[in-house]
Amino acid sequence: MWPGILLLVSVFATAAEPTPAMPHPHPFLVEHCLGCHGAEKQKGDFRIDTQLSLAFTNRLTAERWKEVLNVLNGHEMPPPKEPQPSPAATAAFVEWLTQELTQAEIARRATEVTQRRLNRDEYNRTLRALLGIPFDAGHLLPADPPSGGFDNNGAGLTLSPLHLELYFSAARLALDRALVSGPPPERIRWRFDPEEGSKGMDRYRVARGDQKQILLNGGRNRFTNGFTILTIAGWDRNVDFRNFKVPVEGEYVIRMRAAGVVPDRAAFIESVRPLLEKERDAEIARNPKGRRWHEEHFTNLLEHLRNDAMYDFGPPRVKVTQHLGGQPRVLREMDVDAPLDAPREVEFTARFTTKSAGLTFEYAYSIPKVLENHAWQGKDGVLRPELWIDWIEIEGPIDEGWPPRSHRAVISAAAEAIPVERDRMAAVLRDFMPRAWRRPVTEAELDSKLALYDRLRPASADFQEALKGVLTSVLTSPHFLYLVEPGDPGTRLDTWALASRLSYFLWSAPPDEGLVAVARSGALASDVVLVEQVDRLLSDPRSEAFVRNFAGQWLGLRQVGANPPAPDLYPHYDRHLELSIVEESEAFFAEILRGDLDVRSFLRSDFVVINERLGRFYGIPGVRGDRFRRVALAPGQRRGGLATQGSVLTITSNGTRTSPVKRGVWVLRTLLGEDPGLPVANVGEIAPKVPGIDKATVRQRLQIHRELPACARCHDRIDPLGFALENFDASGAWRDREGHGYKGRIERNDPVIDASAKLPDGTEVRGIEGLQEALMAREEFFLRALSERLYTYALGRELGLSDAPRIRDAVASLQRDGRTLRHLIRHIVLSDAFRQP
């Protein structure tokens, strides 16, 4: 366990002791380990005196030491039959080793910003900005590994031949899409009425344009007044049209005219009741002695139908999947929120190649199979949200004039008019290169590209082919792929490099014209202009990238769904909810950012930012529609603040149950800025070697474990923070009792949740309110944690010891001048660290 890396003061402890120099092997190892892992014996082929050394900065050595920590923290060694060290001795040794490793790791870190490669998201956004096309090289490029918590870390962004190969293909592909030749392409606009399929030529074949064999399938659905009505998900209920090819590759609009019918609860219950009655009567007839039980069961089911929030139906949802060359891809999942008397046209775009294609429309409103009684499951007569589809269209390629914007983004009309090809090339380069390299280019650089053009042109079919070759070299150059920031340490970045740093920080994208203008004039060097630009960039929609990339990684949102709540235990958790909990945390972050709210709202807030689906899940009534909006909390609604959000609560659970340890670690790390230690093998699991724990509750099992002094060392700091969140189950729903019934159902006598906890410094907390109180009382730690994370992200590097004063400054400044994200961002951007190479 070590305290926040840059302030050697732990949130719950007094100042760290200075560590005296130690010999190797450490006396602790000599006493407890060397007998079996030394000169005489080498159990497990591990020898402490020769395979370890005090060279903690050596990576391989450090890795081996970390395994030593693992076996000690996991209570694997010494083996039970050997004499055991006292918990205090183990604690002291672990503390020493952890300190050494931490110091060494920090000492290894360069405190200069490494010239960093664009990560995948930045690369995509950069090409999009440059060429004005909806380009996504997502499937082409490998994901970048996060380092220090973020995937924009220069040290972690390595480059291999694989990357270069892919950058090459991606650049070529983007240019092929951006540039056009010849006359405008043939366009299509095909409309399909799903019910037409059932009365088409041979029931389902229809013709559009030159495509005579399009398969149109209305599904096994009802058709009324020209609408096709979807109420149940199922392979035979999908609406699709397939086996067609669009005439040219490009972006197409998919448009659907549809409406939704949402049943109210009373009508719904009445539609189910006869089925339940029928079943009850049949059961009683079969077994008259069980009458009382069956009647009670019937009453319980009705009760469930009356009370469970999931029958507060929302608008129907549709999932649209594209099949291209046999490969499915989900294009869109959305609510269809329009009444029957005013159907809506919803549309979105998708890229089609000329491969054989298809589009499938699925009913995607989730009605979980929570009841053992299947009397009404899948029955048509039961009311559900209904999706009414009138027609579906595909239209494209999208007409934005000819040549399209993307073509003009590379070759301006003026350049295109230049008769001499080489001069035309020069004109294109003069415009394109500075935008691609995010700085002015020299004549020598330009000449070099023209020389390349001279080499390529003779073998190229036409001018445009040679031009693509030259521009591919511009887009695979280190000047494009890296944020090149020449200059000596201690000097200021030039305004071009600074403009890029700023735009990649807040937009994950290159500078726009406004930023380029102040970079060119040099005005960006002034504090006033820099702050103006920060505000301008933040108010631009492109700052969505900051929300997604920073908040997504800071809070761990990218882990949502990696180990989701088990469906039989948490039937309310569905795909719509999973999408919603991620968006909730992003929207919450955006609300605090854009509204200049106090950052302590992350710890506790009197509002949430939710959609209808979350309103239903959290039990907050009155929220209609899929849009995320700020909703004030009424007393007793027990939400507000990050730690109450579904995203955080599910990523800190293990699928079948809550994990107070994971939750504690999350709170400690994210909200208090304290790292609970090197990856301990058993974190998130109850240590295996505690006898007699099998039949206890989660909390009780952990409690037994924690009572061992050796374990309490870490768990006293971690677990209480998690215990306070025990009222939220593994799916993030509120619970008063821990369910021990069938499939985790809560029964009458199940234990009431105990969400009380005692922090290591003696503070008693009770439940979420108590935890939030305790966190608010430690706001400095939160401000420190937030500053560290934001600095790390802004600089694209991990922080070193010499950054400690910066963090102190940032915290002081927040406390003095206003605790807003905008303020912190301005503070960081104005700092030397941000403005130096």
Add this chain to the structure above:
Amino acid sequence: MIPFPHLNLGRPLSRRALLRGAGAALALPLLDAMVPVSLRAAPSTFTPLAKSGGAHPRAVFCYVPNGVNIFDWVPAAAGRDYALSPTLEVLKGHRDRFTVLSGLGHPHAKGGHSGADTWLTGADLGAVPGKEYTNTISADQVLAESVGRHTRLPSLELSDQSGTGTAGHSHTLAFDRNGTPLPAEDSPRRVFERLFVPEDAASRSAILRRYAEKRSILDEVLGEAKALHGRLGSADQAKLDEYLASVRETERRVRRLEEWVDIPKPVVDGSRLQLDMQPGNAHDRPMWIDVMLELTYLALVTDTTRVVTFEWSREAGGYGGGGENHHELSHHGGDKAMLAKLSGIDRFHLGRLERFLTFLQSTDEAGRPMLDQTVVVFGSGMNSGEGGDHSPRNLPLLVAGGAGLGFRHGQHLAHDAKNHPPLANVLLSVVRRAGGEVSGFSDATGEIQV
């Protein structure tokens, strides 16, 4: 489109082989309880081909991290009459087509989680004074030096994380003659495109023009990078060195493509491959391993390469099913419950291997199963031992296939873990029998007679 030679793409497998394949696919994903139906990917519907393109010796090296539950892995008895261990029971349909070897290890290996770095090299990573890390050529690359010239790709590197990883935590098993790691690929789609999607240029001369253009461009950016290099500080220079090395390697690859311009890529229908499976996604994991092995199979059956390394998961990472953390479990401290979960992961892995071996066995190659010409080495560079050690000794290892190359399977070759021949002896045997013309390899003292 020209189908690749001598290959009947149309005829499906016999019904029995199909059922065998389907059984394996359905029985094994362990994630069912954890994953909502709506989020779960369906098992693969891939079926192997009836015939291969031609009989060639080949080798596949499959690596799993964090060792295995060694208690359930090592058979009790040695020799030919041994009874399968509980874990190896998964492979019982192939009992006579593999040999399990116990007691082996690389004498220089350091243990911990550097096993993937040395599994195929046997190197002493700290051998060079003053350098934190040096590695040596891996067995697959030794083999590729001999047989690689016959195929479009000299070798294929697969892993669950693209690139090379870091020293001591390699994401690739392959190291070239200089000890430089060869980047691995984790995306099924990109592998498919590299292996089977034809160049879109129309004619031979157009393709050659494109290659020439690419080399000109590479020249150009190399020049830029060199010029930039001098203007940077040392940390930035190190970053740019990655770029320079990558440009040079790409140039080498383009030259190779030029040599292969007259031979079209094989035509393979990708529609039944689940190319969008992602290794880092718990739902996709079983299907991801399957599709990577399907691609391995396709690469071999089309003779696109004869050498494949596949690191199923990087060291200290990975999981088997049910969201279990493989690395955490490897610190089992002898705990029965954790060991049982480890065995579950081991069986899960062997199930994927079983399916792959069945593909090879059911494909005809000049009247014999393709497996007879294909050596498959499966193992880990770590042994979590009796107490959750991270030892490089007594590594789990099995060699399957290659009956036509001189392997005599159906046995448990037990060695004394304290006094054993180096693991490199096995690798040397594999390399030589798969066509590698070498006199020695790493610290091998001879071949192991499998």
